Structure formats: C-alpha cells, structure tokens
Amino acid sequence: MHTLRGAKLAIFIGLLPALIIYLGIAIVPIGLSIYYSLMDWSGIGAMEFIGFRNYSRILTDDIFWLSVKNNVIIMITGLVGQIPLGLLLALLLNRGLKGSGFFRTVGFMPVVISSVMVSLIWGMIYNTEYGMLNNLLGVFGLESWQQNWLGDYRFSMLSISIAYIWQNCGLYMVIFLAALQNIPGEVNEAAELDGATGLKRTLYITIPMIRSTLMVGIVYSISNSFRVFDLIQILTGGGPAHQSEVMTIYMYNGAFMNMRFGYGSAVSVLILLFSLVVISLINRLGREKDA
Amino acid sequence: MNNKSLGFRVFAYVFLSLLAILNIVPLFWMVVNSFKTEQEYARNPFSFPETLQFSNYAEAWKIANMNVYFLNSLLVTFAALIITVLLGALSSYFLSRFQFKLRGLTYGLFLLGMLVPIHATLIPIFLIMQKLGFLDTHLALILPYTAFHLSLTIIILEGFMRGFPKDLEESGVMDGAGIYRIFWSIILPITRPAMATVIILNFIYNWNEYLFALVLVSSSDLKTLPLGLANFVGIETANLTLQMSALTMALIPIIIFYLLLQKQLVTGMTAGAVKG
Numbered sequence: 001m002h003t004l005r006g007a008k009l010a011i012f013i014g015l016l017p018a019l020i021i022y023l024g025i026a027i028v029p030i031g032l033s034i035y036y037s038l039m040d041w042s043g044i045g046a047m048e049f050i051g052f053r054n055y056s057r058i059l060t061d062d063i064f065w066l067s068v069k070n071n072v073i074i075m076i077t078g079l080v081g082q083i084p085l086g087l088l089l090a091l092l093l094n095r096g097l098k099g100s101g102f103f104r105t106v107g108f109m110p111v112v113i114s115s116v117m118v119s120l121i122w123g124m125i126y127n128t129e130y131g132m133l134n135n136l137l138g139v140f141g142l143e144s145w146q147q148n149w150l151g152d153y154r155f156s157m158l159s160i161s162i163a164y165i166w167q168n169c170g171l172y173m174v175i176f177l178a179a180l181q182n183i184p185g186e187v188n189e190a191a192e193l194d195g196a197t198g199l200k201r202t203l204y205i206t207i208p209m210i211r212s213t214l215m216v217g218i219v220y221s222i223s224n225s226f227r228v229f230d231l232i233q234i235l236t237g238g239g240p241a242h243q244s245e246v247m248t249i250y251m252y253n254g255a256f257m258n259m260r261f262g263y264g265s266a267v268s269v270l271i272l273l274f275s276l277v278v279i280s281l282i283n284r285l286g287r288e289k290d291a
Numbered sequence: 292m293n294n295k296s297l298g299f300r301v302f303a304y305v306f307l308s309l310l311a312i313l314n315i316v317p318l319f320w321m322v323v324n325s326f327k328t329e330q331e332y333a334r335n336p337f338s339f340p341e342t343l344q345f346s347n348y349a350e351a352w353k354i355a356n357m358n359v360y361f362l363n364s365l366l367v368t369f370a371a372l373i374i375t376v377l378l379g380a381l382s383s384y385f386l387s388r389f390q391f392k393l394r395g396l397t398y399g400l401f402l403l404g405m406l407v408p409i410h411a412t413l414i415p416i417f418l419i420m421q422k423l424g425f426l427d428t429h430l431a432l433i434l435p436y437t438a439f440h441l442s443l444t445i446i447i448l449e450g451f452m453r454g455f456p457k458d459l460e461e462s463g464v465m466d467g468a469g470i471y472r473i474f475w476s477i478i479l480p481i482t483r484p485a486m487a488t489v490i491i492l493n494f495i496y497n498w499n500e501y502l503f504a505l506v507l508v509s510s511s512d513l514k515t516l517p518l519g520l521a522n523f524v525g526i527e528t529a530n531l532t533l534q535m536s537a538l539t540m541a542l543i544p545i546i547i548f549y550l551l552l553q554k555q556l557v558t559g560m561t562a563g564a565v566k567g
Contacts (some may be wrong), residue, residue, distance in 0.1 A: 010470040014385050014470075014471075018379065018381070019397070021374075021437050022442070024419075024438070025437075025438035026438040026441075029415035029416050033415055036414060089306075095299075102311075103307045103310070109314055112548075112556060116517035116521050117517070117542060120524050124535070132320055136337075171561070174560075178561060198296075227409075230501045251410060255413075255417075256417075271411065272411040
C-alpha cells in the first residue's frame with residue numbers, strides 16, 4: 001500500500017520494541033524451560049546436565065500424580081459445572097425477560113474481581129470457626145453439617161471447586177449469550193412453524209446453532225483448568241498434606257520453595273504438554289462430530 | 292412449555308434470583324461485617340453493625356500498607372498498559388496497513404502468545420529478571436505484563452485497523468506526511484473505540500495479576516494490591532473484621548469501575564477468552 005521510501009526501515013523500527021519484549025519474555029522462555037528441564041540446578045552455581053532424570057523423578061512421584069488428579073477434578077468442574085450453568089443462564093437471559101440486564105450485570109461481576117480477592121472472600125466463607133457457611137448452618141440448626149471446609153481433605157477440593165464455579169461461570173454466560181443473540185430471528189420463526197417450541201426448540205435448534213461457540217467455551221475452560229493457581233494457592237496452599245495441590249502449585253513449590261529450578265522447569269514443560277494434548281484431542285473430537 | 296408461559300417465567304426468575312443472591316451475598320456480608328467490632332462479629336456474623344466502625348478502615352489502611360499497595364498497583368498497571376497499548380498499536384498499524392515479506396510470520400508469532408500459559412515461562416522469566424538485575428523492581432512486573440498482553444492487544448487492534456478503507460492514508464501521503472505522522476494523526480484517532488477496549492482489558496488484567504508479582508517481587512514496598520492483600524490476610528488471621536475492611540477497600544473501586552464500563556469490559560473480556 002505504502003510506496004514511501006524508507007518504509008522498510010520504518011516498519012522494522014516500529015515492530016522492533018514490541019518484538020523484543022514479546023519474544024524475550026513470552027516466547028524465548030519456553031525454549032529455556034525445556035533447556036532447564038534437562039538440568040539439575042538450584043539457581044546458583046553450575047548447572048548439571050542430567051538428561052530426562054527430572055522427568056522420571058516427577059513421573060514416579062505420587063504427589064505429582066495427586067496434583068494431576070486434582071487438575072482433572074478442576075477440569076471436570078469446569079466442564080460439568082461452569083459450562084452447563086453458564087449455558088443455562090445464557091438461555092434464560094436470551095428470552096428478553098424484564099430485569100435481564102440486572103442479572104447479567106450481577107452474573108458477570110465475579111469475573112471482574114481478581115482471583116486473589118475471590119479466594120480471600122471465599123476463605124472467609126469457609127473459615128471453620130467464624131466463617132459464613134458454618135455460621136449459616138448453625139443458624140438452621142445443622143451443626144452436624146459444619147465442617148473444616150478447607151482443612152479437611154474430604155472437602156478441600158469440593159470447596160475449591162465451588163469457588164471456582166462461582167468465579168468463572170459468568171464469563172461463559174456472556175460468551176454463550178452473545179452467540180445466542182446472533183442467531184437470526186428467521187431460524188426461530190421457521191422452528192415455530194414446524195412446531196418446535198420451548199424445550200424442544202432449545203435442545204434441537206438453539207443449542208446446535210451455537211455449537212462452535214460451545215466448543216470455544218469448552219476449549220477455554222480446559223486450558224483455564226490447567227492454569228489454576230491463585231485460587232488454590234490462597235485458599236489451601238495445596239493442603240492439607242498436598243491433597244488439593246494442582247500441577248502449577250507443584251511446580252511453584254518445586255522451583256521457588258525448594259529452589260530446584262530444573263525440576264520445576266520439567267513440571268512446567270509437562271503442564272504445557274498435557275494441556276496441548278488435551279486441547280488438541282478435544283478439538284479433534286469436535287471436528288469429527290462436525291463431519 | 293411455551294416460551295413465555297407462567298411456568299417458564301417462574302422458573303427463570305427463581306433460578307436467576309438464586310444466582311444473583313449467591314453472587315451478591317458473600318460480598319454484601321463482607322462489607323456489612325467490615326463495619327463491626329471483632330466481638331460484635333464473633334457474637335453474630337449476620338446482624339447489622341450497632342455503630343459503623345469506620346476506625347476499622349483507618350486501621351486496616353495503616354496496618355495493611357494499603358496506600359503503598361494501591362500506588363504500586365497503579366504505577367505498574369498504567370506503565371505496562373501505556374507501553375502495551377502504544378507498542379501494540381504501532382505494531383498493529385504496520386501489520387494491518389503495510390505489506391512486507393515477514394508480515395505473516397510476525398503476526399503468527401504474536402498469535403502464538405495466546406496459547407502460552409504463563410506458568411511455562413515463569414522460571415526462566417524469574418532467572419532473566421535476576422540476571423538483568425530487575426528482580427524486586429517495578430520493571431520486573433511491567434515487562435512481563437507488557438509481553439503477555441501484547442498478543443491480545445495486537446489481535447484486537449490489527450483486526451480493527453484492517454477494516455479501514457484502503458485509500459485512507461492517501462491524503463496524508465499527498466500532504467507529504469511520513470509513515471509515523473500518518474499513524475499518529477490519521478490512524479490512531481479513528482482507532483479509538485478499539486483502543487478503549489484494549490485499554491480497559493489491559494487495565495483489569497494488570498490490576499488483578501498475582502502470580503508474577505508473587506514470584507518477581509518480594510520487598511513489601513513494591514508489592515501490588517493483590518499480593519499485599521494476600522499477605523495481609525495471611526498475617527492478620529485473628530482479625531477478621533480488619534481483613535474485611537481491607538478487602539472492601541480494594542473491592543469498591545473495581546465494582547465502580549465495572550458498573551461504569553460494563554459494556555466494554557464484558558465485550559473485551561469475552562473477546563479475550565474467545566480469541567485465546
């Protein structure tokens with residue numbers, strides 16, 4: 001388009017600062033992670049090349065597999081909690097009921113609040129002695145239901161999952177709502193003429209119409225589940241006794257608590273690998289159904 | 292079941308109200324209790340305060356170093372935001388309005404960033420910052436915040452600029468304006484709507500960020516609000532009403548910000564998720 005002299009230089013100079021910062025801090029470190037993952041290194045002193053030994057140590061560590069299991073729980077929480085709930089809310093809000101705007105505003109609110117705040121607020125709700133939940137149970141005479149919600153290994157993942165749904169379901173709500181509002185009016189009219197109304201129309205016409213957006217939501221939810229850190233780090237720190245640890249926390253502890261940078265890097269490479277594999281599997285499944 | 296039958300409407304309102312209650316009550320409960328004395332709260336966590344203990348706020352503000360954390364958050368958030376948006380807009384301009392050999396590759400590289408989870412880069416970034424001597428400075432946060440939000444910023448701005456008519460720059464060229472002049476006085480002004488989205492998005496992401504701050508900053512006069520709050524609550528475990536005052540102080544500005552800019556925030560964050 002431009003035929004100005006010196007355009008090449010101008011383009012180069014214009015793109016350079018962004019590229020340096022971006023490549024240097026977001027892209028090159030991935031390569032470095034892979035490199036460090038083959039080393040035994042405490043961050044100071046000399047690096048020692050140990051091949052894949054970090055990986056074999058990780059893959060034989062029960063605590064790592066516990067964290068993988070918890071990541072799966074978080075992933076399922078997203079898929080069976082956040083997505084259906086978000087979809088249901090979007091379907092309800094798409095009917096032009098009075099007050100929809102208010103419900104949308106309130107529904108999206110937790111998404112804007114930092115995950116640190118969300119975690120701290122839920123920490124107060126779950127507080128054993130002074131928390132809202134146990135006190136509320138007490139008011140209703142359900143003292144026997146009171147629990148140490150975060151400190152008891154039977155409940156810690158459940159408590160985290162509920163906070164996780166609370167935090168994100170509004171995001172899926174607005175994503176799906178935007179897609180629903182894009183369905184042309186004629187589709188609904190045609191469906192009505194064919195006698196498809198209410199629930200039937202929702203199941204057989206409306207939901208298939210937003211299939212691709214549902215897929216986007218599912219993929220996002222999965223990749224998000226591998227990134228969970230703040231919520232668990234603040235609510236339980238991965239405890240009690242690693243029972244609510246996820247891979248990111250396992251990595252953080254390995255690298256920054258125990259100063260094993262090689263080991264931590266290997267964990268981060270595994271996280272990247274796992275999430276890429278799961279996401280490409282889901283994408284393939286989604287595409288097969290399309291065919 | 293008809294679309295707007297009574298049954299449907301009752302179900303819809305009951306369900307939606309339940310959700311609204313679940314979303315509002317925890318926040319409301321916290322704000323109400325933040326005005327009580329510790330004893331009053333222990334006696335009954337569901338009553339309204341007898342007198343409003345504003346002293347909680349004064350105390351929390353002081354003990355929690357809220358002024359320091361707010362200032363750090365403001366500084367880091369806006370520094371990163373300005374750099375990201377300026378560099379991102381400039382890059383988007385070249386990527387959308389020019390044709391050159393490496394255009395596709397450059398754009399593809401920026402696109403790749405949407406897939407990179409920050410955890411995969413955390414350890415090397417820590418070590419890079421250590422080597423550069425940036426560890427425990429504001430720069431240690433500003434650089435990663437910029438790097439990780441350039442992708443989304445460029446995707447949104449590039450898409451917007453691409454839609455402008457092709458002969459847009461011609462008048463500028465006729466007047467003899469240089470490439471950067473055209474960017475500054477022709478392209479940038481009409482990119483304003485997309486700039487607003489990107490600015491709001493960068494603001495909220497930077498303002499809420501925790502993990503980088505946790506790893507890259509350790510001295511307490513550099514901590515940002517999320518990190519400072521998390522530490523404060525970790526230390527003041529016995530004083531719940533004080534914690535609540537501190538959290539409320541951090542919560543109110545973000546709620547106001549959300550209510551004022553709801554539309555841009557919702558569309559922006561949706562785009563952020565969908566494009567990622």
